[in-house]
Amino acid sequence: MGASAERWFGVGRSLAADPAKAGAEACREALGGRRAGLLVVFASLTHATREMAEAVHAEAGGDVLMIGCSTSGEFTPDGRGAGVVVNALGGYDVSVRAVPHDSVDLYEAGIRAASCLDDIDAENRVVLLLGDGRSGDQQEMVRGAYTVAGALVPLVGGCAGDNVTQTGTFHFFSDGTEVQLLPNAVLGAALGSPVPFGIGAAHGWRRVGEPMVVSRSENGIIHELDGEPALDVYLRRTGGAPELANDPDAFLQFATVRPLGLARRTGEDIRVIFQADPETRSIFGLADTPEGAMVWFMEADTDGLVDAAPTAASAAIEGVGSEALGLLVFDCCVRSIALGADGTDLAASRLRDAIKPTPYGGFYSNGEIIRKTQAKGMHHLTVVALAFG
Amino acid sequence: MSGWSTLQLTEFFSAITRAGTIVTAARLAVQRAAEATDAEVAAVVCGDDVPASVGLGRTPSESLFTSLDTATDTASFPGVGPMHVTVHTLDRDTPDRLIVARADEPFAAEERQMLQGMARVTGLALRGLRTLEAERQLRLEREREAGARLELVQALERRERLLETLLRVQRSANQRTPLAEILDMITSAASGLLDGVAVALVLRDAVASVSSGVCDGDTLIEAARQAISSGGQVECGLLTAAPVHIEGEVAGALVITAVAAVRDAERRDVLAAFAEQASLALTGAHTLAAVHEARHDPLTRLPNRTLFLQRVEETLDASPAAGAAGLLYLDLDLFKQVNDTLGHAAGDELLRAVAGRLRAAVRDTDMAARLGGDEFAVLLEPLHHRGQAREIAQRIIDSIALPYDIAGRTIHTRASVGVAYSGGRSAERLVEEADFAMYRAKKTAKGTFREFEPDMRPELPQAV
Known part of the structure; x- marks a missing residue:
């Protein structure tokens, strides 16, 4: 898709109960009568259907590049909810790739998704990745993508959500005419522009108390901390009731907002704990926590959490260097649990006020991606923003 | 931030020992090294080849990397x-x-040391994998003698054992095993890998650890001196020595005796790998000890005033609600008499014993500290109601009042305790209020606790 002289960004949202209707409405609003070069679609699990994806694509004229994924809720300046959000972009050089689930390993999937960059020759480039936080270690996917993008091209994006049901995610894709609904896939879109893309990230968590050593772990399961059964240490240090160990739902609610942080050169790498085994006294993390690593408990500071989205978005806009046309925002779904409904609303209104009147579309994600200087790639409990100039 | 680099090295060890081919091992090395140091670009160069690189796209010109040598500290890409x-x-x-x-x-000295460790492990992994590939080649050719094949297989096995041993030592180092045990583990592990020869670690002109095996101390120290002054591996008679560093400074050397059954290159590799392992363990211990010492009272090992106030501040910031935390201020009655009549050594022993009882009387989440002299404090956190604070204060008083057996005599002391509760106060102010309350307790009924009330403030003499 060649770049035209004028670049634009439009966003539309619909909460209509019928997925296809919601898709068409959201797309119509995003386009505002213009012809898009790329559609970026975020849809709640209830709306993540082939009919929805086809309706969005048809509404845009039936011959347009499209990427998108299921979410744990979406948001725009009009508010947050469970429906469909369509972001439409025009005037950028764009190329897209889709890698179906289990077709290759995640490292190779990252290479293939990012290889859309080969098609783009522009002064400023970025790779937008939509991964799947449910299938394995997405850091491997980001590593693969980085071998293609390298130091010069930032990687940004998020992992698809499933309304925190732990069931499975879907991706929507079109490289022109055909529309695909792909479970647990990895998608990439490379964009080129004469002006820089801006990126930003923030989280609002901090370490608390004394560090512990992961004395036994494998594949994301932590068996021992400081030589003691990990579950016992975890509940004691967080003040959790012993009964939590036997109630998976209550433990999930409790533990997701009490993550561990791994020691890193600049700050911590956050690991979300989501499950406990009362028999083996182990705890389970969303990503690998290597044996021998030193970890801290991480604590949420409410103000920091609320301000993470406006902080990330403002940093992204600053990176554009001129007026931003719009933003994509990837906001970890666990942050909403930590903030509660009121806090999430407050965070949403602070984001809107901070970057008014710039339009944006975002979703609550299962992992956030930002690979640039000082950032490793795959993140959790974080907000990542990409601004278009 | 102390210790992050040795921990990253452990993760690196774990990852690279799983690599099955040279390309995978090289790829893991460049990814992990770049991620650990937030670097954008990394590469492994073998001769004129670049088996793996990241940061400059899929097929960067190999000459970008092959032109860089150890003297390079800046480059333009x-x-x-x-x-x-x-x-x-x-x-x-x-x-x-x-x-x-x-x-x-x-790159800071700590990072360079970590990367050197990563490089060495990568080198060992690559050599092992090359040996494996060579052995496969041999099997295909079938014409080589069985003896040569056996030698290669043995070399490979030793290489694998070396990596496993290094990983085990590294894990122990991170689990805060006492330094002396880690150093013994290093010398005995190196000895085990080299068919039981003597291995010694010499630090500051003294043998700090030696494996079983016979060797003369003076000869060892002489070999170590030569390695220290040359800055690299040296052969000294039948001994080989490699320098060991603490925070980048040469601090000693690892020394091994000659090995008949093991080839020179192999022996040098083992020596270099373990010398680096010893350097990392010593640097880690040194940093951790320095951090610990700066923030703890050397006599009782309790946190000192600086660390205590910092923790109180953090707690007040994190839980600003009134009464979410409490602070106890303790002063020992009769301490001066013990010091004056039995001497300072007995006084010190009493303070240590009191600290031990204090530690045992508080909860895991509380922090007991020595503020100076015979004054102690405890941060109570979390606190659900004031009854908890009273209960802990009484438990401490009861425990400290039990008799002590010091220098063959039975000694009694008591603690007077002041209690103050958080809420709209700075850390300093909270300590001050608990101090006022303690003063009131001491004045009215020694060996009891009192909770702070606003009218306690003016009673204190100005000079205190």
């Missing part, structure tokens, strides 16, 4: 511009190297 560079050899016998480049700031 196309599009990226000038970067800080650090280059580490993988192996003593070849110019193979790990290159890492970062835009924002130069």
